Amino acid sequence: MTNLKIQYYITALLIFIISTTFLSAQNFSISKGLPFIRNYSAEEYNGHEQNFDIVQNQDGIMYFANFAGVLEFDGTIWNKIPTSSGMRVLSLAIDKQGTIIVGGLYDFGYLKQNTQGTTSFVSLTDSIENKEEIGEIFKAACLTDANYFISEKKLFISKNEKLSVIDFQNDALSAFVVNNELYIFFDVTTKKQGSHYGLNIFSNGKLTKISSQQSEKILDVKSMFQIRGSKNIAVATSKQGIYRLQEESITSLNIAANDYIKQHSLSCIVSASNRSYGIGTINGGFVLLDSIGNIFQVLDKNSGLQDESINAAFIDKKNSVWLATNNGISKAEINWPISYYNNKNTGLEGKILDIEKVNNTMFFATDKGLYYLRNNSFNRIKGINSACWSMVKDGNNLWVATTLGIYKVNNTIATLSNVKEFTFCLNKSERNRNTLFAGHNGKVSIININSGNLETTNIIDELDGDVQNIAVQGNGDILLEIPPGKVYLYSVETNKLTEIKTENEFISLHINKKGDDIFFSSEKGLYAYDNKANKIIPYKIFPSDTSSHKLWIHDYFTLSDSSFMVTDGEQKNLTLYYQSKNKLNYTQTPYLPIADFSIHTLYNNADDHVFWVGGKDGLLKSNYSTIFNYKAEYKTLIRKITNLNNDSLIGVEEKDKITKQLSYTENSLRFDFSLPAFPAKGKILYRFFLKGFDKDTSAWTILTYKDYTNLPDRDYVFMVEAKNEFGEIANQSVFKFKVLTPVYRTWWAIAIYVILVLALGRVI
Structure with missing residues (x-):
């Protein structure tokens, strides 16, 4: 790790170039490690198990189409927003003004937030008397000219506050927006004279059929997206694989992932980062692909997902993936700087006590035995049935200290030496390498x-x-x-x-x-x-x-002549030190989410620009050669201000030149705040300051609210900021307000008191 800086880590986990030259074989790999995953259950978000779509607004707040309505999540609080019909919501989209439009059963409309911070649904169907004629809006779509709501029988167009409708001649099954153009796929099992059929493009108020060069019918379309670096569009089906739309003609693409798609039924494809894609499936989880279309990892129940039936996927600004499933919501940090290996599903068991590399093979000593990583899987060394405490490399051999003595491992063959007693540790003489x-x-x-x-x-x-x-x-x-x-x-x-x-x-x-x-x-x-x-x-x-x-440190790990890492006295809180411009710098930024991870050993694999970290909590892997943006993407939000005297809401207005006027009966306030950051591991911290009342800024805390009671009448400025899971501080939010003097203490009230007293004195 020469010339090490504070480096950021973006790994191309979902690289997928759609072309006609993919390899025909697939390769499932464990070498990348597992991403940290956070599952949200229906009990946690207080909704139905099934979710169908995901969007994120310009403030970073997440929205989910749920069977019970729209779910809103700001990183702290879940809110459920029902539609007017009270039925399920199937599709969400964001228009050019940042408004979230909503499509569901017998209803469609948009979300609106009031000054108190409460979000509600506004229906666009008031003019439609028979709501059942609307049907099920399976797609809400935003183009620059209008918003579109598509059901099986109808296309509703909302433009300039006017609603128009087009009746279909056949059942519509799916719809997509690519390059500001609307594509609609119609049922191909029934064909009537002049009816809409197959894949169509909607333009200038008309539907035009796109021809197919395929001998077999395309039975459905689950996703469409533009292929990077070309004008071609990929057309993904549930079981027939992926096709290419080129100059209004559809041809098949022979990609390596097609077999998995056909077996597990594709439901969606999302673009992750440069040249990267991921596939959601109906019964096979979420699939990650390499640059030639080979599957190198599948996120499923074995990886930590609570459900493998993916209805929709969404990539956020950190290139993490959100999954809407039939049983809850999940988020996988597929782009984080660190991945991990659990003991449950990887074949690697026990507390990691030492790590060594011999002839491009990684070996892991644990209290359950000795393991090696080869052909993208962990394998146990046969013949060692005891705890392994320490290892020393000796040319092509590996000497292993175990409970039963010292073993020699050559390639993957273990032989017990003539030292047959409990051995805790090994080391070699630097003067005599044979000692x-x-x-x-x-x-x-x-x-x-x-x-x-x-x-x-x-x-x-x-x-x-x-x-x-x-x-x-x-x-x-x-x-x-x-x-x-x-x-x-x-x-x-x-x-x-x-x-x-x-x-x-x-x-x-x-x-x-x-x-x-x-x-x-x-x-x-x-x-x-x-x-x-x-x-x-x-x-x-x-x-x-x-x-x-x-x-107070416990372990010192050398990385290079100019960099090293240490753990604290409790063998936690990994910290990187590095030399830059004759100055020693340090950072914990990439490792803060795993600050509570117990570390016993670290191995720097400089050839691959990664280091491995092991301990009682498992095995971690970090790549220090690529780029990741650790900064907070969104500002800290003041979500709600409550008058504690009567539990009513006060308008949240963050305008520098406006000071909110509050009556004296509103002098006890609760400020609720949140940072729209949703780490699968790690925590968000907050600090706040009420100018005019607090003497100093608060310490960092996990609390997401602050109460102030009996505030005197004067001017105040409430400021709050957050620190994300990597310790990066987000922009603060500010709320200016003034608690007005109570009526009985105003100058004119006092003047009246004086006059009354004088008058009373004269009467007496």
């Missing part, structure tokens, strides 16, 4: 590697406890870590064992190595060994920072 050190209970074995075999040449014994870590100094001497808080030095030349003195008792003294430096991390800071005084002294991990010896 291996092995830590056991109460002793250390010094072993010679001879032609792939182990010969014990010396034993360091009389140690009090388990030797769980060994570090080799430049002169060949070794340091031994024995929890809790004991460290020994062994001189190879004199065979002398010395316990290193400590002035204080330590819960932990953990050995780390930084270049040629060996240091100890503890709950009391960082220390190094002073050979002359035979004691530990404070160690500055950053020589230019005189206080850096006070850091």
Whole structure:
């Protein structure tokens, strides 16, 4: 990782170029890792299980077409918006003004938000007496000239506040907008003279049939989109594969994903990022494709989805995918900088204790055994039926410390060596690469590697406890870590064992190595060994920072000459340090969502520009060579202001030059706020400040509301901002208001009081 900066991570998970030169074979791959997934159940959003469509407005708020109405989600609160008919909603779209239009059973219209922040449905069907004639609006579509609502029998056109209708001569089955043109697909199982049939384009008030060069009929169309880099349009069917529309003629495309499409029934296709697409299916989850159309990953129940029946998919600004399913709503962070492997479905079991690479094969030592990643799957090494604690690479061989002793692994064949006792850790001499050190209970074995075999040449014994870590100094001497808080030095030349003195008792003294430096991390800071005084002294991990010896870190992982990573004292909160322009910088940004992940080991695979992180919570993989936008895409929103005195709503107006006038009876307020960020992992934090009342800005908190009671009469400015899952601060929202003086304290009221008192005095 040379010249490392704060880099952003966009991985092309859904690359899919529609052309006529796809490979015919498919390849399902686990090498990418699983995206973090967040499932929303019907109980959580308080709606029906079935969802049919998804859009996101210009403020970042999500909307879902649900069987019970429209669902609105701002990242904190779910609201259910029923239509006038109270029936299911099937389709949503956003017009050029940013208005969300809605199509459902026996009804269609749009959403409108009032100044109090409440969203409601406005029907456009008031002029239609028999609502059943509307039918089921399966598609709401926005073109620059008008909004369109399509049902099986009719096309409703809303333009300039006027509604017109066109009757179909045949049943319409689906409709799509591509390049500001409306395409409608009609039933092909029945054909009447002059009736609408197959795929048509609607233009200038007329439907025109598009010819097909296929010998077989196209029975349905589930999605249409423009192929990047060309004027051609892809036409996707549920079971017949994908076709190409070129110069008003349809031809077949032979793509590798067609077999999966035919087996699992395509329901939708979405464009993710540059040259990237993903496919939703009826019973096979959500499919990710590579640049030649091969499937490299399927998101299904094994990946963490709560339902595999996908009705619609939506890609947001972070290139994460939202899925509307028959049983809830899901979001998958397919474009995040980090992916993970769970123990449940990948074949990798247990706590990850060490990671090593030999001849392009990744090996993972766990407390359940030894695993390797090859041919895009995790496989267990046969013959090792015990916990594996540590590994050392030796040419083409791998030495593995296990509960039963030390194993040699060549390729994937394991052989138990003649060291057959519980071994916690291994390390090799830097001066003599044929010397291996092995830590056991109460002793250390010094072993010679001879032609792939182990010969014990010396034993360091009389140690009090388990030797769980060994570090080799430049002169060949070794340091031994024995929890809790004991460290020994062994001189190879004199065979002398010395316990290193400590002035204080330590819960932990953990050995780390930084270049040629060996240091100890503890709950009391960082220390190094002073050979002359035979004691530990404070160690500055950053020589230019005189206080850096006070850091509480547990593990130090070298990435390159100019970068490294550390975990905190609890083996969490991964932090990256890197050198830039002779200055040491650090960032936690890419890793904040997994700050609670317990980390035991890290392996930097520089050849592939990735590093692997393992621990009791599983295995993570991060790519540091590409680009990801960590910034908050939307501003923090003040969603609602409530008068706590009578539980009524107050208008939310965020205009710099307007100050809201509130009566004194409205001097107790609750501010509800939210950031439209919806991380599958990680958390959103908020801070706020009421100018005119608070002395200082609040600390960051997960709370999404703030109460103020009995505010004095004066001018105020409420400010709130949020921090997304990557710690990036979003633009703040501001609400200016003034609590008016109560009537009984106004100057004229006081004047009346004085006059009355004087008058009363004269009468008396």
